[in-house]
Amino acid sequence: MSNPDLSANSVVPSSRVTGPRFQTSRRLFSTLEGVFNEEAFFLILSVFIGIFSGLAVVCFRLAIDWMHLALLGPLPQTHSWRLFAVPSLAGLVVALLVLHVFPNIRGSGVNQTKAALYIFNGFIPFRTAIGKFICSAIAIGSGQSLGPEDPSLQIGAGIASALGRQLQISREKLRLMAPVGAAAGLAAAFNAPISAVLFVIEEVIGRWSAGILGSVVLSAVSSVVIVRWFLGSEPLFRIPVTTFKGPAELLAYAVLGIVGGLASVIFAKSIGYLRPRLKRLPRWTQYLQPALAGLLIGFIAFLGAPQVMGAGYDSMDQAMHGQYAWKFLAVLAVLKILATTLSFASGAPGGMFAPTLFVGAMLGGAVGDIEHFFFPHLTGSTGTYVLVGMGVLFAGFLRVPMTSVFMVLEVSGNYEIIVPVIVANTFSYLISRSLQTVPIFDMLTRQDGLILPSLEEEREEAILRVEDAMLPVPATILNSEDYVDANARRVQDSTDSTFLVRMHPSGWNTISRDQLLRLFREGKGEHTLGSVLPPQSLPGLYPDLPLDSALRYVNDYAIVPVVNRANSRKLEGVISRDSVFKRYGSAQTAVEG
Amino acid sequence: MSWRFPKLIPRSAPVILLLLTLAAATGFAAVNHLVARFTANQQARGRKLYQLGLADANAARYDDAIAAFRAALTCDPTNSEYQLWLARALRDSNDPRRLDEAESYLIALWQRSPQDAAVNLALARVAAHRGSIEDATRYYHNAMYGVWNADPDSNRTNARIELIKFLLNQGAFKNAESELIALATSLPPDPASHFRAAQLFAQARDDAGALAQYEEALHLDPSNPAALAGAGQSAYHAGDYAAAQRYLQAAISANPQDASTLQLLASTDLVLRTNPFQSHISDAERNRRMAAAFAQAEKRLTECARQTGVDLNAATPSPMSPLSSLQSRWIATQPDLARLHSPAEADLPDNIMDIVFQIEQQTAAICGQPQGVDLALLLISQKVRTPANE
Numbered sequence: 001m002s003n004p005d006l007s008a009n010s011v012v013p014s015s016r017v018t019g020p021r022f023q024t025s026r027r028l029f030s031t032l033e034g035v036f037n038e039e040a041f042f043l044i045l046s047v048f049i050g051i052f053s054g055l056a057v058v059c060f061r062l063a064i065d066w067m068h069l070a071l072l073g074p075l076p077q078t079h080s081w082r083l084f085a086v087p088s089l090a091g092l093v094v095a096l097l098v099l100h101v102f103p104n105i106r107g108s109g110v111n112q113t114k115a116a117l118y119i120f121n122g123f124i125p126f127r128t129a130i131g132k133f134i135c136s137a138i139a140i141g142s143g144q145s146l147g148p149e150d151p152s153l154q155i156g157a158g159i160a161s162a163l164g165r166q167l168q169i170s171r172e173k174l175r176l177m178a179p180v181g182a183a184a185g186l187a188a189a190f191n192a193p194i195s196a197v198l199f200v201i202e203e204v205i206g207r208w209s210a211g212i213l214g215s216v217v218l219s220a221v222s223s224v225v226i227v228r229w230f231l232g233s234e235p236l237f238r239i240p241v242t243t244f245k246g247p248a249e250l251l252a253y254a255v256l257g258i259v260g261g262l263a264s265v266i267f268a269k270s271i272g273y274l275r276p277r278l279k280r281l282p283r284w285t286q287y288l289q290p291a292l293a294g295l296l297i298g299f300i301a302f303l304g305a306p307q308v309m310g311a312g313y314d315s316m317d318q319a320m321h322g323q324y325a326w327k328f329l330a331v332l333a334v335l336k337i338l339a340t341t342l343s344f345a346s347g348a349p350g351g352m353f354a355p356t357l358f359v360g361a362m363l364g365g366a367v368g369d370i371e372h373f374f375f376p377h378l379t380g381s382t383g384t385y386v387l388v389g390m391g392v393l394f395a396g397f398l399r400v401p402m403t404s405v406f407m408v409l410e411v412s413g414n415y416e417i418i419v420p421v422i423v424a425n426t427f428s429y430l431i432s433r434s435l436q437t438v439p440i441f442d443m444l445t446r447q448d449g450l451i452l453p454s455l456e457e458e459r460e461e462a463i464l465r466v467e468d469a470m471l472p473v474p475a476t477i478l479n480s481e482d483y484v485d486a487n488a489r490r491v492q493d494s495t496d497s498t499f500l501v502r503m504h505p506s507g508w509n510t511i512s513r514d515q516l517l518r519l520f521r522e523g524k525g526e527h528t529l530g531s532v533l534p535p536q537s538l539p540g541l542y543p544d545l546p547l548d549s550a551l552r553y554v555n556d557y558a559i560v561p562v563v564n565r566a567n568s569r570k571l572e573g574v575i576s577r578d579s580v581f582k583r584y585g586s587a588q589t590a591v592e593g
Numbered sequence: 594m595s596w597r598f599p600k601l602i603p604r605s606a607p608v609i610l611l612l613l614t615l616a617a618a619t620g621f622a623a624v625n626h627l628v629a630r631f632t633a634n635q636q637a638r639g640r641k642l643y644q645l646g647l648a649d650a651n652a653a654r655y656d657d658a659i660a661a662f663r664a665a666l667t668c669d670p671t672n673s674e675y676q677l678w679l680a681r682a683l684r685d686s687n688d689p690r691r692l693d694e695a696e697s698y699l700i701a702l703w704q705r706s707p708q709d710a711a712v713n714l715a716l717a718r719v720a721a722h723r724g725s726i727e728d729a730t731r732y733y734h735n736a737m738y739g740v741w742n743a744d745p746d747s748n749r750t751n752a753r754i755e756l757i758k759f760l761l762n763q764g765a766f767k768n769a770e771s772e773l774i775a776l777a778t779s780l781p782p783d784p785a786s787h788f789r790a791a792q793l794f795a796q797a798r799d800d801a802g803a804l805a806q807y808e809e810a811l812h813l814d815p816s817n818p819a820a821l822a823g824a825g826q827s828a829y830h831a832g833d834y835a836a837a838q839r840y841l842q843a844a845i846s847a848n849p850q851d852a853s854t855l856q857l858l859a860s861t862d863l864v865l866r867t868n869p870f871q872s873h874i875s876d877a878e879r880n881r882r883m884a885a886a887f888a889q890a891e892k893r894l895t896e897c898a899r900q901t902g903v904d905l906n907a908a909t910p911s912p913m914s915p916l917s918s919l920q921s922r923w924i925a926t927q928p929d930l931a932r933l934h935s936p937a938e939a940d941l942p943d944n945i946m947d948i949v950f951q952i953e954q955q956t957a958a959i960c961g962q963p964q965g966v967d968l969a970l971l972l973i974s975q976k977v978r979t980p981a982n983e
Contacts (some may be wrong), residue, residue, distance in 0.1 A: 044610060051617045058624055062628065062631050167609060234671060240697050241697075444957075507813045
């Protein structure tokens, strides 16, 4: 679809074109504009979105680091007054900014991006992106237990949305700008383009579409290139040697999946319980909530667990290299759930990706060490369990099974652990689904009073197919090569009112009993049925097609043939208007029941 | 309130793309400037923390050093020097859980510059902490043949000596010996170096090699009492008692208070006085020494039998007891002593001494290490007899 705004005629006013030099330029411009239909333009724009998002995320990460150094200092401190004072005071500042300057920046940003796609036609105020940048940098840098990934996602989406609006692209494309920017932001934050693309497809867009996929991939890759240019291509963690020797060890990873699934449920339910209750408190308390959350997190740090502050990537790295005993790992997992619940529910802006990875890493390390204690022959290192644990929480808490697998692979760069990751993630995902019906992001949107499509539900919704409404092959099928009188004799004993006609050499048609008898009475008995029927043939449906595709035919034809894909003359059954609506009716009853 | 861009951008694709390119280039330059300034500040901060860490590491405050190096690395994450020092501190903190992390830092550094001798040496030490001979040997060799920033010869020698000590501690004497041979060929003309090499040869139970190195040291410093004593010891253990006597006497002259050397000299003198195969002695003296050795062997046999409760005078000696069997052989050989003077009996001295050596060795195995003349005879037997003869 071409955009009239981008048409060649609006390039340069003709009054300005006076000499041969200008005419050459005009011809060049016209040629260039011919190349840029909206599809091509959108793809190129995706690269720029990636570049701008990458630049913004680089600045965002510098801002967080600078905040952390300025507020908490470079050396880890325990038993210092700063641990209380900094998160509390920063919480107050953040609350003031959120309540008075940057409304709508609470939370992670994933849902806001999704809402932009489904409700606001791709509109994300640029002010929100700026607010997210500033407030998240203060919150995370001061030690709130939140991560930079989700804010990066929203910053990227905000930049893309602003750019799209400014360029006045079509509404359809503008709606897609937010997810394209989101992929760029997330890819830059994670330094992992595949995971970012998958997350956006899996959680934000919810469907695979060739058009949007190309743009999402381009923006993600270009943003990662920018981030690596400035910040280097070092991975988030120093990946230790990971091993997977035998299928028997999968049981150990399955146990990790079960524990991770249960932890995911506790984590999600904690946030789901506390967040609405804090939101319902009087407005003046919202000034204090992030400060109180910061105070409690500072207290946890003061007691000897400063690892729970901030995103916690350094601690994950150390857990991966066996720096903590299993008891401490387990304690850190519990404290991180508590700290993140407090931070997130208090309304401090920041993401849940990093805390999810943190909890998973600590839990994985703890479970791995315990299993090694009881089964010393297990060959998986602590680092392997930590990595798998990250994926487990990702699958169970965020409920993005594909992203969780690829995230671990992309972060570790080791495909040897794919089987343990898949096994553990499957258990975690299934347990989380059975104990926590609504995924965390859907729960948060519902708490905010928004009705967004639940992509997990959509993904797993049973699709009605043609075969579900199909009736058996009719007893009487007429042949276009037979004479009308012979066909009329065949229908005399049948109770059906409409009959299928097998056309020669291919195709199907229908004829009613009345039509056939009328032809016979009109003296056309010596004609073949094919010669007197109208030339158009019936559409053929296949049993595996969605039932929706039958709707466009059942009003026009009394019966529609359902044929075999390998042999279109072989009839599998028929569908009628009644059979289709009856099937939809029973499906609706089942859902309501 | 909503913020919007001013609608200044012309709606033409090439112009838009041109403007976007300009904006991207401007943004790139601005962020580049920002990152450069931030990085410079961080590097300065990292350098301070690194100095703190170095001070802590040198004072063996490894926990503090680790924290400082970690903080330095958060400021400058790709700095190889910080990573190397963090890895060293982790390794030296004597916490086995930290070895993995140390190794992962070092492996990352090694992958970046596999020829770096310092990194290879650090990796070798991690492998040595783990007791992995194969890995340690590989990394020590890499360090020896790698690139050193300063004083490469000395560093290479030290790395090889460290490897040798590790191998000796692990009981891998053969591997140690081959490293020692390589070390001996590359030593500088310095008595201390040769003395150190000789000690390592001695630890590797290569007495001939040790003696050769002590002699090299003495060649450069002839009056070194420690080298004289060491040479005497090595010669003694190598069975060269004449040389041992010479070195030990010189060592005692240089340091008369050295009790262990005195004791060793006494033992050496006794061996030389007792040995019937000693060169430059008369036949009469040889026969006298043989007779004395034969008699001493009988005494030793009787004493050992008493200690172990074996009755050598029983009517039916136990066929299972080697002492009884030896006594039978001793009794059978006793008449041969009278024929020692006969020039026709050329094999007699060997036959007589063979039973003496068997008695000394067997009793040493059953009743423990002897003293005095018996010890001298045992040492002579070890020098004379080869394992095949036994």
